[in-house]
Amino acid sequence: MAIVEIDGVSFAYERETVLENVSLKVSKGDFLAVLGPNGGGKTTLLKLILGLIKPDEGCIKVFGEKPGKHSKRIGYVPQYSYINKNFPLSVIESVLMGLTKKKLFNFKYTETDKSRALETLDKVDMGGYADRQIHDLSGGQRQRVLLARALLSDPDLIILDEPTSNIDPYGKFCFFTFLEELSREKTIILVSHNINVIATKINRVACVNRFLYYNSEPVLTKEMVEILYGTHDEHVCSLGKYFSDDFAHMEKRGGIG
Amino acid sequence: MIDLIHLDFIRNALFAVFLCGLLGGIIGSYVVVNRIVFLAGGVAHASFGGIGLAYLLGTAILPTTFVFAVMVSVLIGLMTMNDSEKMDTVIGITWSAGMALGVVFLELTPGYKGNLMGYLFGSILSVSGSDLFLMLFCTVAVILIVTIFYRNLAIMSFDREFAAAKGVPVKFFHVLILLLLGVALVVMIRVSGLILVIALLSIPPAISAKFSKSFLTMITYSVIISLAAGYAGLFFSYWFSISSGASIILCMAFFYIAADILNRTVLKELA
Numbered sequence: 001m002a003i004v005e006i007d008g009v010s011f012a013y014e015r016e017t018v019l020e021n022v023s024l025k026v027s028k029g030d031f032l033a034v035l036g037p038n039g040g041g042k043t044t045l046l047k048l049i050l051g052l053i054k055p056d057e058g059c060i061k062v063f064g065e066k067p068g069k070h071s072k073r074i075g076y077v078p079q080y081s082y083i084n085k086n087f088p089l090s091v092i093e094s095v096l097m098g099l100t101k102k103k104l105f106n107f108k109y110t111e112t113d114k115s116r117a118l119e120t121l122d123k124v125d126m127g128g129y130a131d132r133q134i135h136d137l138s139g140g141q142r143q144r145v146l147l148a149r150a151l152l153s154d155p156d157l158i159i160l161d162e163p164t165s166n167i168d169p170y171g172k173f174c175f176f177t178f179l180e181e182l183s184r185e186k187t188i189i190l191v192s193h194n195i196n197v198i199a200t201k202i203n204r205v206a207c208v209n210r211f212l213y214y215n216s217e218p219v220l221t222k223e224m225v226e227i228l229y230g231t232h233d234e235h236v237c238s239l240g241k242y243f244s245d246d247f248a249h250m251e252k253r254g255g256i257g
Numbered sequence: 258m259i260d261l262i263h264l265d266f267i268r269n270a271l272f273a274v275f276l277c278g279l280l281g282g283i284i285g286s287y288v289v290v291n292r293i294v295f296l297a298g299g300v301a302h303a304s305f306g307g308i309g310l311a312y313l314l315g316t317a318i319l320p321t322t323f324v325f326a327v328m329v330s331v332l333i334g335l336m337t338m339n340d341s342e343k344m345d346t347v348i349g350i351t352w353s354a355g356m357a358l359g360v361v362f363l364e365l366t367p368g369y370k371g372n373l374m375g376y377l378f379g380s381i382l383s384v385s386g387s388d389l390f391l392m393l394f395c396t397v398a399v400i401l402i403v404t405i406f407y408r409n410l411a412i413m414s415f416d417r418e419f420a421a422a423k424g425v426p427v428k429f430f431h432v433l434i435l436l437l438l439g440v441a442l443v444v445m446i447r448v449s450g451l452i453l454v455i456a457l458l459s460i461p462p463a464i465s466a467k468f469s470k471s472f473l474t475m476i477t478y479s480v481i482i483s484l485a486a487g488y489a490g491l492f493f494s495y496w497f498s499i500s501s502g503a504s505i506i507l508c509m510a511f512f513y514i515a516a517d518i519l520n521r522t523v524l525k526e527l528a
Contacts, residue, residue: 087411087472149419
């Protein structure tokens with residue numbers, strides 16, 4: 001079953017085209033890494049899937065419907081840098097934000113909600129930090145809290161934006177092992193500019209840099225490397241060409257006799 | 258001094274400080290966490306245009322300013338809804354254009370413009386019964402809206418991207434926060450004047466943020482600090498015969514410095 005279907009999508013901010021004729025299909029159980037350089041359109045692709053922006057051309061379906069219809073079934077882990085560092089909030093409260101009820105006049109969370117939030121915190125090995133301020137945690141710990149927040153609504157699809165930018169290198173909690181276990185039950189889309197992600201247990205890979213290339217094997221193809229690093233024609237790039245140009249230039253000026 | 262309570266204008270002043278502390282503490286908390294203090298200053302100064310308009314048309318000043326300030330804040334909200342990077346410039350333009358409009362309106366108005374200083378720097382002793390009624394209405398409306406949408410406003414203030422992904426209508430709430438700000442400013446202009454009003458919005462929440470572990474406690478402490486500084490300021494203004502708005506703000510500034518020192522010394526050792 002297709003969880004996300006993107007068909008011939010183009011998107012431009014003002015006049016600058018960010019994504020051009022992009023197609024992608026994410027099926028149930030996929031653990032997809034979306035790689036690409038900064039500014040290549042990865043975040044734009046995520047925003048399109050989340051329904052925050054609309055494509056200029058093409059069609060996107062998430063769980064078979066327009067994006068944004070099934071926001072409850074998606075667990076989104078944004079980059080920590082998006083978060084307002086001025087907002088005083090305990091770890092447990094930030095996890096509870098993962099529950100969106102349409103109820104108004106809603107100050108207090110129920111005991112069931114709280115115990116579920118605590119359980120979810122335990123899963124990401126942050127159980128002892130429930131009453132701490134989220135801003136007092138290390139980058140890696142915060143990342144796990146944000147992951148717990150996304151997991152609280154028991155989503156079918158988990159979307160992570162640059163989770164590798166904040167990982168405790170010596171922590172006993174291994175983020176990728178956790179994601180690997182998670183990927184047995186959930187569909188995961190992980191966005192990163194870090195090519196190292198390819199070495200983890202992902203099973204699909206896509207590279208985005210205006211265009212999108214997809215591989216159902218977790219291996220980078222030649223096209224992917226090209227859009228990640230650019231194409232370099234051997235003739236243009238080789239030293240010989242530069243040298244011969246220089247020689248020709250100098251000859252014209254009569255520098256070489 | 259107790260006898261003073263029997264005077265109407267003193268009772269109005271005490272009540273105005275109460276409403277102002279309540280609103281300033283609540284809306285100020287949103288202003289401080291969302292880092293829109295400068296924007297609040299912009300709307301406050303732009304509402305000088307509303308005061309000018311009221312003089313020109315001969316209408317009641319506070320209601321006219323109310324309508325004007327709400328329009329300005331919604332306008333800023335709509336202009337920055339899709340691109341908050343532009344905020345800075347938009348504020349600069351509305352701040353100065355609104356004041357310029359006020360100057361022109363006042364110049365076009367013939368005759369003596371009494372009490373104008375009161376709107377610039379506050380004159381709490383001249384709050385009338387009808388002013389108070391409008392202030393009460395605004396306070397109740399703002400508290401009601403903030404209570405109804407409490408959780409949405411909190412998620413939106415903490416993590417806008419996540420809120421949007423969860424289906425919270427973030428653009429609507431962006432404009433709503435600014436609208437509430439506009440309403441709150443009008444209530445507070447009577448106390449501190451439009452030039453000093455950002456102090457009432459920013460100082461109490463800035464103090465309470467140092468000691469708060471959740472947003473709800475931040476709001477609660479802000480209200481308490483606003484009220485304490487408000488009444489202390491009013492007392493000093495009576496005692497030394499000085500301007501009440503300035504006196505309240507100086508009390509707040511003193512509280513801020515005291516809290517900062519306390520936070521750096523005593524609490525640091527305890528932690």
